[in-house]
Amino acid sequence: MFTGIVEELGEIVAIEHLGDASRFQVRGPVVTEGAKHGDSIAVNGVCLTVVDIIGDAEGDRFSADVMAETLERSSLGALGVGSRVNLERPMALGGRLGGHLVQGHVDGTGTIVERKLSEHWEIVKISLPAGLSRYVVEKGSITVDGISLTVVDAGPDYFTVSLIPTTLALTTLGVKQAGDPVNLEVDVLAKYVERLLGRDGGAQNDEATDEATP
Numbered sequence: 001m002f003t004g005i006v007e008e009l010g011e012i013v014a015i016e017h018l019g020d021a022s023r024f025q026v027r028g029p030v031v032t033e034g035a036k037h038g039d040s041i042a043v044n045g046v047c048l049t050v051v052d053i054i055g056d057a058e059g060d061r062f063s064a065d066v067m068a069e070t071l072e073r074s075s076l077g078a079l080g081v082g083s084r085v086n087l088e089r090p091m092a093l094g095g096r097l098g099g100h101l102v103q104g105h106v107d108g109t110g111t112i113v114e115r116k117l118s119e120h121w122e123i124v125k126i127s128l129p130a131g132l133s134r135y136v137v138e139k140g141s142i143t144v145d146g147i148s149l150t151v152v153d154a155g156p157d158y159f160t161v162s163l164i165p166t167t168l169a170l171t172t173l174g175v176k177q178a179g180d181p182v183n184l185e186v187d188v189l190a191k192y193v194e195r196l197l198g199r200d201g202g203a204q205n206d207e208a209t210d211e212a213t214p
Contacts, residue, residue, distance in 0.1 A: 002042050004099030004141075004148025006086040006171050007031055010043075012079050013061055020068045024079075025054065025061050028087045032060035035089070040104070042088040044172065045146030045183040046074050047104025074106045075145070075181040086146040086171050099148025100141040106183045108132055110144075113158060114178055122163045123152070124173065126182060133157065134194075135186035143185035147171050 010028035024043070031041050032053055039050045041062065048064035055061075071077035079085065091097065108129040116123040126144065128136060136142055136154045142161070143149070149161040168174035176182065 001091055002047070002088050002102040002104055002146070003091050003095075003097055004045075004088070004102045004143050004146060006088055006147055008087045009170060009172070010085050010087040012081055012083045012085060015079075015081060018065075022066050022071060023051070023063055024048075024066055024076075025063045026085060026087070027059050027061045029059040031087045031089050032062050035062060040090050042086075042090075042102070042104045042146050044075060044079075044085050045102070045104065045143050045185055046070060046076055046106055073109075074183050075109050076183075078181055084172050084175065088146055100143075101188060102143050102146070102148060102185060103188055104146075105185060107135075107186050108184050109181050110184050112176055112178050112180050112182060120165070122168060123160055124163060125158055125160045126184075128155070128157050128159055129184070130157070132184065132186055135190040137190075140190075141187050143183075145172055145176075145182045147173060 008028050008030040010026050012024060013027050014025035016023040026043060035050055035053055037050055037052065040047050041050060048066065051063045051065055053060060053062050066076055110126045110128055113125040113127055133156055136151055136159050138151055138154050140151050141148060142151055142159065147167065151159050152162050153160040163173055
């Protein structure tokens with residue numbers, strides 16, 4: 001479980017294509033400190049399993065296998081060598097929940113529609129895939145590329161968020177432009193409530209993750 005508070009802006013340093021999967025090497029000295037094989041790290045909001053920890057002169061890296069399903073259903077498939085990525089380790093038991101409960105299971109991808117500069121912050125409009133709008137409400141929480149954000153305005157096929165200078169400086173949303181894809185994870189509590197009330201119509205939500213779910 002994650003909180004959507006990005007710890008580090010990492011970089012994709014290598015991608016090995018393995019037919020029906022790819023192995024990513026990601027530089028991130030903060031998140032690799034103390035990490036080991038089998039640990040989880042969220043990469044742009046997608047929970048990946050560490051395969052190896054690789055040390056080099058420029059900083060520690062970790063490798064992770066990404067299935068074709070995840071590449072197709074998340075924005076990880078659009079990444080290349082040199083791409084910057086948001087990194088977060090799982091929340092430690094007893095740690096502070098700085099954002100909101102984030103699973104690392106991407107519900108879909110959106111696209112940055114436009115950015116509007118203000119004096120002290122920036123408003124970003126993001127498209128919302130059909131089927132996810134019912135989970136997004138004004139002042140509610142949503143995860144964008146692994147970042148816990150508060151919804152400012154929720155429309156039928158879009159939502160907006162306000163980004164403070166810290167978010168712009170320390171995450172990928174500071175450099176992404178109109179037309180760029182982003183991973184979206186809606187508030188899991190909303191999905192559970194819908195299921196318990198029997199209002200999902202039997203629909204199955206598509207999730208992108210490389211973590212086994214019981």
